[in-house]
Amino acid sequence: MTESAVPGVYPRGVKLGVDVGTVRVGVAVCDREGILATPLRTLDRNVKKNTDVRVLAKLAAELDVVEIFVGLPRTMKGEEHASARMATEYAKLLVSTLLEAGSGIPVRLVDERLSTVTAHRNLHQAGMSSRDHRKVVDQVAAAGILQHAIDMQKARGTDVGSRVSADLPPGPPGDGVQVVPEVHAHSAQRILPKMEGYSEPGQQ
Structure with a gap:
């Protein structure tokens, strides 16, 4: 079941990384040990019906996810815009x-x-043509976001990022999480040969 966060400690288990775009949303997943982030899938953004958000929530439940990291785009000066x-x-x-x-x-x-x-640089180095980048670049970017987050968690020994609160009041108690077999990280070296912040399995 989902492990609750403890002060000074970060949740252990499967986590998702999310790269939000105006047209597509990239999703990545990591193994339960938090070693390797792997591209998972790309969702079409539906601003009117938000079907992609519901798919993402369902996916989190099916994978018994303990935490979700959403990328926050900032300028090189650290500013936040649209x-x-x-x-x-x-x-x-x-x-x-x-x-x-x-x-x-x-x-x-x-x-x-x-x-x-x-x-984009990693996909180019992996030999993928620029024309094919659009199919996977969002989920590869999500893997970069997630890899950076889990590496920082291990380095600091605590959680990272800013916890998001909903504008809606909390719903009824219960975690609504379905327990499924462990998700194993599959090989991402071909797609992510030089992902920034990547740690080889076993390294801290």
Whole structure:
């Protein structure tokens, strides 16, 4: 079941990384040990019906996720503009959707400066044509966001990012999480040969 966060300690288990765009939303997952973030899938953003948010919440439940990191785009000066506000609103909407499903999975915003630029570079180095980048770049960027977050957790020994609160009041008690077999990280070296912040399995 979902492990609650303890002061000075970060949750252990499967986590998701999310890269929010105006057209697509990239999703990545890490193994229970928090060693390797792997691209998972790309969702089409539906601003009117928010079907992508519901799919993401359902996915989190199916994978028994303990934490979700949403990338917060900032400029090189650390400023937040329209894209950052969009990511923040998306994170709030995700929290509300999780609460409506009876899940208290924490959602945290983490700095994602240059994540998409890095994703494009890694795909190019992996030999993928620029024409094919669009199919996977969002989920590769999400993997970069998640990898940075889990690496920082291990380095600091505590949680990272800013916890997001929903604009809606909390729903009824219950975590609404389905326990499923452990998700194993599959090989990402081909797609993420030089992901910034990547740690080889076993390294701290």
